[in-house]
Amino acid sequence: MIDDATKEIVRKRANYLCEYCHSPERISTTRFTIDHLIPKSIGGSDELNNLALACRRCNERRYNFVAGYDLETNAVVPLFNPRQKIWSEHFIWSANGTTIIGVTPIGRATCKRLDMNDDRYPEDDSVRSARGFWVKAGLHPPSEDSRVS
Numbered sequence: 001m002i003d004d005a006t007k008e009i010v011r012k013r014a015n016y017l018c019e020y021c022h023s024p025e026r027i028s029t030t031r032f033t034i035d036h037l038i039p040k041s042i043g044g045s046d047e048l049n050n051l052a053l054a055c056r057r058c059n060e061r062r063y064n065f066v067a068g069y070d071l072e073t074n075a076v077v078p079l080f081n082p083r084q085k086i087w088s089e090h091f092i093w094s095a096n097g098t099t100i101i102g103v104t105p106i107g108r109a110t111c112k113r114l115d116m117n118d119d120r121y122p123e124d125d126s127v128r129s130a131r132g133f134w135v136k137a138g139l140h141p142p143s144e145d146s147r148v149s
Ligand SMILES: [Zn+2]
Pocket: 018, 019, 020, 021, 022, 023, 054, 055, 056, 057, 058, 059
């Protein structure tokens, strides 16, 4: 069980962004979840270095997976771990700010495993559409992230 004080530390450390898809918690209808990087079911702890802030969408899709498949290199690789890796070294935003592009095997495998762009659906009926509104409102992408120029 993770207490409220620990949750607050995790939320603040993440700058209130989902540590996978970088959605802002402040415009979400629900509080984000505390994700265990090594799932509890396989022995992961409640220590801060095993916790990440995740939107419900990413948390559900990550489920108990710790690895993913990169189509470009045909490699099984670990999913992005925000305690060990830097987001901007693995992901970049499309020029319009609505699509996350993995730029490494870890980035690509994580995009696919977490379905970070709702690829099965058309732009206007997916998470990419919501991000388009956030961009218009000046709330997205986070200023430290890069975009394809
Ligand atoms: Zn997310």
